[in-house]
Amino acid sequence: MRLKRIKGIKFGLLSPKEIRKMSASKIITPDTYGEDGFPIELGLVNQRIGVIDPGLRCKTCGGRMGECPGHFGHIELAAPIIHVGYAKMIYRILAATCRRCGKVLLGEEARAKFLDGIEQQKEKQADVGDVVKLVFKEAAKNDVCPFCDEIQKRIKYDKPTGYIEIDKEDKERRLMPTDVRERLEKIPDDDIPLFGMDPKNARPEWMIITVLPVPPVTARPSITLESGQRSEDDLTHKLVDIIRINQRFMENRDAGAPQLIIEDLWELLQYHVSTYFNNEIPSIPPARHRSGRPLKTMTQRLKGKEGRFRGSLSGKRVNFSARTVISPDPEIEIDEVGVPKDIAKELTINVNVIERNLEAIRETLKRGSEHPGANYVRRSDDKKVKVTETNHELLAEELGVGWKVERHLQDGDIVLFNRQPSLHRLSIMAHYVRVMPGRTFRLNPTVCPPYNADYDGDEMNMHVLQTEEARAEAKILMAVKRNIMSPRFGRPIIGGIHDYITGLFILTWGEKRFEKEKAQDMLHKINIHDLGEPAGSFESSSGIQVPYWTGKQLFGRILPKQMDLQFRGVVCEKCIERGEKCKKENCPREAYVVIKGGDLVCGVIDEMAIGSFKGKIIEHIFRLYGEDEAKKFITDSARLAINCIKQSGFSFGISDEDIPKEGKAQIREEAVYAAEHKVEELIRAYDAEELEALPGRSLEETLELLIMQELGRARDDAGDIAERYLGIENAAVLMAKSGARGSMLNLTQMAACVGQQSVRGERINRGYQGRTLPHFKSGDRRAEAHGFVRASFKDGLTATEYFLHAVGGREALVDTAVRTSQSGYFQRRLINALQDLEVKNDGTVRETRGTVVQFKYGDDGVDPSKSECGKVVDIDEIISDIVEVDVGA
Amino acid sequence: MKKETLSILGHELVSEHILMDESEVKELLDKYKIRKVQLPKIKVSDPAINGMGAEVGDVVKITRQSRTAGKALSFRLVME
Ligand SMILES: [Mg+2]
Numbered sequence A: 001m002r003l004k005r006i007k008g009i010k011f012g013l014l015s016p017k018e019i020r021k022m023s024a025s026k027i028i029t030p031d032t033y034g035e036d037g038f039p040i041e042l043g044l045v046n047q048r049i050g051v052i053d054p055g056l057r058c059k060t061c062g063g064r065m066g067e068c069p070g071h072f073g074h075i076e077l078a079a080p081i082i083h084v085g086y087a088k089m090i091y092r093i094l095a096a097t098c099r100r101c102g103k104v105l106l107g108e109e110a111r112a113k114f115l116d117g118i119e120q121q122k123e124k125q126a127d128v129g130d131v132v133k134l135v136f137k138e139a140a141k142n143d144v145c146p147f148c149d150e151i152q153k154r155i156k157y158d159k160p161t162g163y164i165e166i167d168k169e170d171k172e173r174r175l176m177p178t179d180v181r182e183r184l185e186k187i188p189d190d191d192i193p194l195f196g197m198d199p200k201n202a203r204p205e206w207m208i209i210t211v212l213p214v215p216p217v218t219a220r221p222s223i224t225l226e227s228g229q230r231s232e233d234d235l236t237h238k239l240v241d242i243i244r245i246n247q248r249f250m251e252n253r254d255a256g257a258p259q260l261i262i263e264d265l266w267e268l269l270q271y272h273v274s275t276y277f278n279n280e281i282p283s284i285p286p287a288r289h290r291s292g293r294p295l296k297t298m299t300q301r302l303k304g305k306e307g308r309f310r311g312s313l314s315g316k317r318v319n320f321s322a323r324t325v326i327s328p329d330p331e332i333e334i335d336e337v338g339v340p341k342d343i344a345k346e347l348t349i350n351v352n353v354i355e356r357n358l359e360a361i362r363e364t365l366k367r368g369s370e371h372p373g374a375n376y377v378r379r380s381d382d383k384k385v386k387v388t389e390t391n392h393e394l395l396a397e398e399l400g401v402g403w404k405v406e407r408h409l410q411d412g413d414i415v416l417f418n419r420q421p422s423l424h425r426l427s428i429m430a431h432y433v434r435v436m437p438g439r440t441f442r443l444n445p446t447v448c449p450p451y452n453a454d455y456d457g458d459e460m461n462m463h464v465l466q467t468e469e470a471r472a473e474a475k476i477l478m479a480v481k482r483n484i485m486s487p488r489f490g491r492p493i494i495g496g497i498h499d500y501i502t503g504l505f506i507l508t509w510g511e512k513r514f515e516k517e518k519a520q521d522m523l524h525k526i527n528i529h530d531l532g533e534p535a536g537s538f539e540s541s542s543g544i545q546v547p548y549w550t551g552k553q554l555f556g557r558i559l560p561k562q563m564d565l566q567f568r569g570v571v572c573e574k575c576i577e578r579g580e581k582c583k584k585e586n587c588p589r590e591a592y593v594v595i596k597g598g599d600l601v602c603g604v605i606d607e608m609a610i611g612s613f614k615g616k617i618i619e620h621i622f623r624l625y626g627e628d629e630a631k632k633f634i635t636d637s638a639r640l641a642i643n644c645i646k647q648s649g650f651s652f653g654i655s656d657e658d659i660p661k662e663g664k665a666q667i668r669e670e671a672v673y674a675a676e677h678k679v680e681e682l683i684r685a686y687d688a689e690e691l692e693a694l695p696g697r698s699l700e701e702t703l704e705l706l707i708m709q710e711l712g713r714a715r716d717d718a719g720d721i722a723e724r725y726l727g728i729e730n731a732a733v734l735m736a737k738s739g740a741r742g743s744m745l746n747l748t749q750m751a752a753c754v755g756q757q758s759v760r761g762e763r764i765n766r767g768y769q770g771r772t773l774p775h776f777k778s779g780d781r782r783a784e785a786h787g788f789v790r791a792s793f794k795d796g797l798t799a800t801e802y803f804l805h806a807v808g809g810r811e812a813l814v815d816t817a818v819r820t821s822q823s824g825y826f827q828r829r830l831i832n833a834l835q836d837l838e839v840k841n842d843g844t845v846r847e848t849r850g851t852v853v854q855f856k857y858g859d860d861g862v863d864p865s866k867s868e869c870g871k872v873v874d875i876d877e878i879i880s881d882i883v884e885v886d887v888g889a
Numbered sequence B: 001m002k003k004e005t006l007s008i009l010g011h012e013l014v015s016e017h018i019l020m021d022e023s024e025v026k027e028l029l030d031k032y033k034i035r036k037v038q039l040p041k042i043k044v045s046d047p048a049i050n051g052m053g054a055e056v057g058d059v060v061k062i063t064r065q066s067r068t069a070g071k072a073l074s075f076r077l078v079m080e
């Protein structure tokens, strides 16, 4: 076939001539099928305009059902009818043209000016709509024709399809469609461009229908009900109405019926044609089915969410896919997905039967539609047979090389797994199937971060790959283990979250001792049976020496042998940034992690070690030992964490925010009251005009700034005091410090003091004149009056605190809502602009025509996912590897 | 009367623009196996160009400060 290039698209109106030309048949009878069961000649389900009955042939093109695309027919209307869709346009044109000569009511000068303006817009390929609007506005103002001096009458638009002419004496005359058409016909071709129309493609009188096109039957097929009765499409029903009234109109006119009756029928015909185009026109009742249901006509087919555009064209559904709720399963591998059996039985994979798989597929076929079975076979004679209860054994026997079998999805098949919104490439990854009972997709929680998934009802989609090439590509490019490293920041995006971090933190914090039984209990599920030498032994109550292993030792069992690594965890107190020397191995918080020879020598495992987005150990293993080792480590560490946390149990509750009496008093006195006192001092100094303005700020701004600082400090102080009373054994503290969940700020607000509320970075200043709430005096500048919440969430807020907290809370809420939508749209635009760019083999970034965009990808040619956190190499690490010097010393 | 213009060249935020001679351009095009039109473009009216006397069809070499690579090279074709 020869390729053709689309140069442009032209829109226009169908002229009566064109409609007759494209029509394959005139339609005159409102009936569909005759008594013999065949379509009636010249009827609405005419065999010349398409076939929907099997066995019949199209009389126009000779095609059978499915081959013939259908052909238009036409109805000759007895009288012209206004097209509802153009009714408004017709009104504008009537008002802008002379009632006698048909010319546009503009002087030569204005006319030339507007024509020129339209021409210019067209040259720029810009919208002519604004100029056209002006034409209508200017022309309608003229009440005398500049060409024939005819005095114009005012036109009133009577919605939806009526036009009334009003003269100077307020006498009204209704314009019939024939009158309207006559007037539009008079408009000279030269004036048409003023309406933004092209006279060759769209004469205004074509907006009045004299010949109605009838869509092919294929566009409005009838359905056969169970009772054998035919049920016609809504469009067909509507066309039947139109033909009936059309006939009656003709009969009455030919019989010389009174004008009144003719006009009534005319209006009825107008109603039917109007509702045929759009059955939701305001001001006229919708045409209804016998059952009372409004008919779905032309406009209703196209419009709205389920319409042709949004529903059928943009919203097509894909085959071989499934969607359901996700739920967690830490027992499956990170690159697996648990698929419900019901889904596995519905989705199929096509296999070609060859000698090597003949017996295996025969076994599959023998099971019929029982799970690892098959749904269809295509025999070597290309005949497709459904596998049923009755024929599967026979088919299994007959099965031979050259057959094709659509077998159920089974364990080990590769599928694509996706969660919307698909913002980056890690939103679609390849997983291996694991068929399971239940009705949800099962997902290992460590792969939640790349999908940004959680289990509060999230749904995900699965796509079954259908060709060998697709499966190979998925395996090599999209497999989960291939995507452990983020292409965005060069750190693992798959890794421990929440309880996994907590679990390993508990395991490796301090020197926990585990007897053999407990140690084995944690490790045997990971298939590690060698515990190594015990760390020591203690004497039991019965006086026997019992060997024990430490938590750090047990963690070392899941590390690759001979692995060396040193880094600082998230628990580190930023010793170096604060100018102190890192205490390294002697760090009281165990923040300095040293792994030597595959053993955890010191330090505690936290988010920095195994967490997603940070995960130093995962990153190290990925780079040095490869993706398989990294995947193994992630699953092993996750399971070890779960086994450990299961032994002691871990929970968090309201009592975790309890602070002893003396602590509460201390917070009140040392943090809150002290700050409030200082604020009052500042206000006093301001009132006494003793306060000195900071550079670049007014006195008032200075005061506000100092107050904000003071109150900000108050909350921090309160948090510090609370922290002293809440040790690491506190669940909330443990989670915050290890990076598992929550922050110390969250805890401070719950246990000690909620602190200053703000709107746009300032204290709350809105509300009444001079005060935020009626509870305060006007001009009150104290902390309390401007949104300082001294209570903690656990203690509970006072009424005024509660209201001012809600004010600040609202801003935060609106901010996040606005930010997410804006950044989402911004990212979409960026992706659309950049999607065709490609990194070529010579390292340049080019667009589709080969034009260079960047001479070196990212200026340095580094792939972030293969870099050390964006850098080509981590010099510190290399040096410490070779010289055995510690990091950042 | 000639208009007084302020030269922005030499400002720390304006990358260094150098006009390339014929042989340098040929070498560049050969290196990337591209035609001249496949280079990124810059308008002759660009303040960085109209001060240096470059004409339409010339190629300028631009040395930029880069966050990832320190210094990065780019080449742009001067156009209408
Ligand atoms: Mg969710």
Ligand SMILES: [Zn+2]
Pocket: A048, A049, A050, A051, A058, A059, A060, A061, A062, A063, A068, A069, A070, A071
């Ligand atoms: Zn046909």
Ligand SMILES: [Zn+2]
Pocket: A098, A099, A100, A101, A102, A103, A145, A146, A147, A148, A149, A150
């Ligand atoms: Zn006139």
Ligand SMILES: [Zn+2]
Pocket: A568, A572, A573, A574, A575, A576, A582, A583, A584, A587, A591, A592
């Ligand atoms: Zn430290």
